[in-house]
Amino acid sequence: MKPNPVMRLLAAALGLSLAACSPAATSAPQTPVPTAEGSAGGTGNLVVYSGRSESLVAPIIAQFADVTGIDVDVRYGSTPEIAATLLEEGANSPADVFFAQDPGGLGAVAQAGLLAPLPGDVLGAVDARFRSPEGLWVGISGRARVVVYNTETLSPQDLPDDIAAFTDPAWKGRIGWAPTNGSLQAMLTAMRVAWGEDEARAWLEGILANEPIAYENNTAIVAAVGAGEVEVGFVNHYYLYRFLAEEGEDFPARNYFLPGGGPGSLVMAAGAGRLANGKNSTNALKFIEFMLSPVAQQYFSAQTYEYPLVPGVVTQPGLVPLADLNAFDIDMAALADLAGTTALMSEVGVLP
Amino acid sequence: MQRGIRFNRFPRRWLSGTTLLWAAAGLVLAGLLLPLAYLVLRAVETSSGGWSALLRARTLATLGRTLLLSGSVTAVSAVIAVPLAWLTTRTDLPLRRWWAVLTPLPLVIPSYVGAYLMASALGPRGLVQQALEGPLGITRLPDLHGFLGATIILALLTYPYLLLSARAALLKLDPALEEASRSLGHTPWQTFWRVTLPHLRPALGAGSLLVALYALRDFGAVSIMRYDTFTRVIYVQYRSFDRSQAALQALVLVVITLVLVALETRLQGHARYVSAGPGAQRQPPRLALGIWRWPALAFCAGVVVFSLVLPATVLLYWLVRGLAAGEALPALGMATWNSLLASSLGALVTVVAAMPLAILAVRRPGRRTRLLERLTYTLFALPGIVVALALVFFGANYIPLLYQTLPLLVAAYVLLFLPQAAGAVRTALLQIQPQHEEAARSLGRRPWQVMLTITLPLMRPGVVAGASLVFLTVMKELPATLILAPVGFRTLATGVWSAVSEAFFAQAAAPALMIVLLSSLPMALIILHEQKASA
Numbered sequence A: 001m002k003p004n005p006v007m008r009l010l011a012a013a014l015g016l017s018l019a020a021c022s023p024a025a026t027s028a029p030q031t032p033v034p035t036a037e038g039s040a041g042g043t044g045n046l047v048v049y050s051g052r053s054e055s056l057v058a059p060i061i062a063q064f065a066d067v068t069g070i071d072v073d074v075r076y077g078s079t080p081e082i083a084a085t086l087l088e089e090g091a092n093s094p095a096d097v098f099f100a101q102d103p104g105g106l107g108a109v110a111q112a113g114l115l116a117p118l119p120g121d122v123l124g125a126v127d128a129r130f131r132s133p134e135g136l137w138v139g140i141s142g143r144a145r146v147v148v149y150n151t152e153t154l155s156p157q158d159l160p161d162d163i164a165a166f167t168d169p170a171w172k173g174r175i176g177w178a179p180t181n182g183s184l185q186a187m188l189t190a191m192r193v194a195w196g197e198d199e200a201r202a203w204l205e206g207i208l209a210n211e212p213i214a215y216e217n218n219t220a221i222v223a224a225v226g227a228g229e230v231e232v233g234f235v236n237h238y239y240l241y242r243f244l245a246e247e248g249e250d251f252p253a254r255n256y257f258l259p260g261g262g263p264g265s266l267v268m269a270a271g272a273g274r275l276a277n278g279k280n281s282t283n284a285l286k287f288i289e290f291m292l293s294p295v296a297q298q299y300f301s302a303q304t305y306e307y308p309l310v311p312g313v314v315t316q317p318g319l320v321p322l323a324d325l326n327a328f329d330i331d332m333a334a335l336a337d338l339a340g341t342t343a344l345m346s347e348v349g350v351l352p
Numbered sequence B: 001m002q003r004g005i006r007f008n009r010f011p012r013r014w015l016s017g018t019t020l021l022w023a024a025a026g027l028v029l030a031g032l033l034l035p036l037a038y039l040v041l042r043a044v045e046t047s048s049g050g051w052s053a054l055l056r057a058r059t060l061a062t063l064g065r066t067l068l069l070s071g072s073v074t075a076v077s078a079v080i081a082v083p084l085a086w087l088t089t090r091t092d093l094p095l096r097r098w099w100a101v102l103t104p105l106p107l108v109i110p111s112y113v114g115a116y117l118m119a120s121a122l123g124p125r126g127l128v129q130q131a132l133e134g135p136l137g138i139t140r141l142p143d144l145h146g147f148l149g150a151t152i153i154l155a156l157l158t159y160p161y162l163l164l165s166a167r168a169a170l171l172k173l174d175p176a177l178e179e180a181s182r183s184l185g186h187t188p189w190q191t192f193w194r195v196t197l198p199h200l201r202p203a204l205g206a207g208s209l210l211v212a213l214y215a216l217r218d219f220g221a222v223s224i225m226r227y228d229t230f231t232r233v234i235y236v237q238y239r240s241f242d243r244s245q246a247a248l249q250a251l252v253l254v255v256i257t258l259v260l261v262a263l264e265t266r267l268q269g270h271a272r273y274v275s276a277g278p279g280a281q282r283q284p285p286r287l288a289l290g291i292w293r294w295p296a297l298a299f300c301a302g303v304v305v306f307s308l309v310l311p312a313t314v315l316l317y318w319l320v321r322g323l324a325a326g327e328a329l330p331a332l333g334m335a336t337w338n339s340l341l342a343s344s345l346g347a348l349v350t351v352v353a354a355m356p357l358a359i360l361a362v363r364r365p366g367r368r369t370r371l372l373e374r375l376t377y378t379l380f381a382l383p384g385i386v387v388a389l390a391l392v393f394f395g396a397n398y399i400p401l402l403y404q405t406l407p408l409l410v411a412a413y414v415l416l417f418l419p420q421a422a423g424a425v426r427t428a429l430l431q432i433q434p435q436h437e438e439a440a441r442s443l444g445r446r447p448w449q450v451m452l453t454i455t456l457p458l459m460r461p462g463v464v465a466g467a468s469l470v471f472l473t474v475m476k477e478l479p480a481t482l483i484l485a486p487v488g489f490r491t492l493a494t495g496v497w498s499a500v501s502e503a504f505f506a507q508a509a510a511p512a513l514m515i516v517l518l519s520s521l522p523m524a525l526i527i528l529h530e531q532k533a534s535a
Helices: A005-026 A054-068 A079-092 A103-111 A163-167 A182-195 A197-209 A218-227 A239-247 A281-291 A294-303 A338-348 B011-043 B048-054 B057-090 B096-102 B111-122 B127-136 B147-172 B175-183 B188-199 B201-217 B220-224 B230-239 B243-268 B290-324 B333-363 B367-375 B384-398 B406-430 B434-442 B447-476 B479-484 B492-501 B505-534
Strands: A045-050 A071-076 A097-100 A137-150 A175-177 A232-236 A253-256 A267-275
Touching (some): A045 A054, A054 A071, A054 A281, A054 A294, A054 B492, A071 B479, A079 A097, A079 A103, A079 B230, A079 B384, A079 B479, A097 A137, A097 A281, A103 A137, A103 A267, A137 A218, A137 A294, A175 A218, A182 A197, A182 A338, A218 A232, A218 A239, A218 A253, A218 B111, A232 A239, A239 A253, A239 B290, A281 A294, B011 B243, B011 B333, B011 B367, B011 B406, B048 B243, B057 B096, B057 B201, B057 B230, B057 B243, B057 B290, B096 B505, B111 B127, B111 B147, B111 B220, B111 B290, B111 B492, B147 B201, B147 B220, B147 B290, B147 B406, B147 B447, B175 B188, B188 B201, B201 B230, B201 B406, B220 B230, B230 B243, B230 B384, B243 B367, B243 B384, B290 B505, B333 B492, B333 B505, B384 B406, B406 B479, B434 B447, B447 B492, B447 B505, B492 B505
Parallel strands (some): A045 A097
Antiparallel strands (some): A137 A253, A137 A267
């Protein structure tokens, strides 16, 4: 960022007023002084910006800290917000690692030149489609797009092979989706890549004609399908398992992985990248290596019901292993054009 | 222009005081301009396509929908808040103190949680429907989503803004005015319309403005109620990593805000609200409601049930269900402490920052101070993420030493919530007769002594109301806390968010209930003290 005299003046004024009130503020015992020095003795520290939720990844990050003795600080937020923060911070970011929910966030940060390339052996741990072609980030766990259906009104035989079939008027008023959700938008990006712009638009218009109910997120869709508000919903696969855990096995909804192998059968990666200006790049690398280790991969499989991306790790019972899914064959990097997708969605009238 | 006696008779001494006030106000103003500067900086990067996207029919329609929502939420809030304020301060309503404590509490429920809770309770096949299905055979409730649902939920969550400022004004209003009206033969109803209500105008104006702007910036409730407002458009841009377009649209919100503020100032006019006589702050005679107490009671109960009991019941249900399923509850000690710390500091510093602005606006009325006052509202309609990212940009690149420290987080709270304190402080100041201060000055007190011994004590109810408003809203603040807090600084609100966003309901319920509990204690103390003081 180029310093600009007006900005500098305004910032100085703010700094001054902050300095004026900081005696009261800093007397508080909970204010950690930012430790910018990095690894000064011991095993040092690491700052992780996590777009993945604390409830999902805090246990495995704690395990990493225990095993390595590294002092890990984590900032949690949603992936787009964390990505926007990294973009604003630029070269002055305190972060060492960006742990993101989806390739879109990693792509945006990588495109701004803020990520450092990862070594070949780290990248090689996962299939080529689950990592950045430039080697700037690597996938850690997989999340499949599925159709969640209400078991009281539908059985798998009633469901089509391909996502394209949901534009059939027979589905009118029965579909729930979340147009603002990043994963749905990733699936639409996959459609634009696979089918072309026109067919993707036609699919959106067809779905819209079926008067789908728009929810805020995947969780709300699964709840609505369970309650029978809608019969099917376009979601990621792992949300259902949290409902089953809290509400019991008789929760009347199940997942259906579309067997057609098209964009509806997409498997996406949550991944991590290393900040180019991070002060603890060795520890950042250790972090990413740890997340690809069998222990961590097993954790994602067992605790968050995601797909391990490293071959040879056992998938959670009840989930069809990744290798046996007829997943859509696409590079995660091809899903980067999120802006094109939201523009299309706005044109069609799905997004404001 | 006001013709009352002013402080000009002490030009030399006051010169320094005024200069100091202006310096302090200038500092606050500089802080407020930072996010604007950032937005302009980003918006300039927008491609020409961005500008045409802004003028599309769809965008304009969204703008219309947003304004419609803002207006309707304000109207519904007023219909809820004004009767509540009057009933709890001027009548013999049964359980008056209980209602006084309970009715402002919905403010502490974060709108994304409140809307989620109400949607899970009142949805077509939500918890209420499930409870009714057995005995009554109801299989589907009418769908509340869209404009109606968003209006109801936002009004139920924001009416406390109006309620708190109306209550503070009613408690400060000289009862002699209402008594005179009664003795001149007006019925209580006529007295309310002709005397009480007009005197509440500054308080209602300030409160309504907060409600209207809150509705503009809300993201949680409108997304869950599926009503597309301008804020949603901004979030969609951020989610597709288009910061320039988001900035351009945020600037539109700033313009709308300034128009609304100017409108409110115009409606307010130049009326004076101090009484000329000595006046007294004392307990007005309470109106006996008679048979009307039952509808009044039903009204209070209805508001509390829908805005507070219903969400709290859903939270308790989640908690119990989670505990029954053997889930371990999160430890809340550190998050509770952090929430209390951030909220108290936020409230304190915001009120201190609001003081010079309010004093200048009320005691030095003029074109410049009016402009200053309007500018405090500039950021209030912006979604928190916009202000937070502006501070990220300046903090990380220009003041790295303060970046991601508690002082910068508190600064963000000040910028976000300044109008809440400024409105309350200003209203309090408007009701103080300058003669009190002048008398003290003529007896040889220095300006700061007058401030400490006369003005501040008289302003106390308004200042406390402003501080508690800020306290309650910081308690639930999310975007700025997530991005700007010192790394590892978790609050109750971030705990709720983290759990709700991943559908761990029992984990969300515990910190959410803690927020409500923690906020009700200071609220109870304030209200009880307020009533004792005026008794």
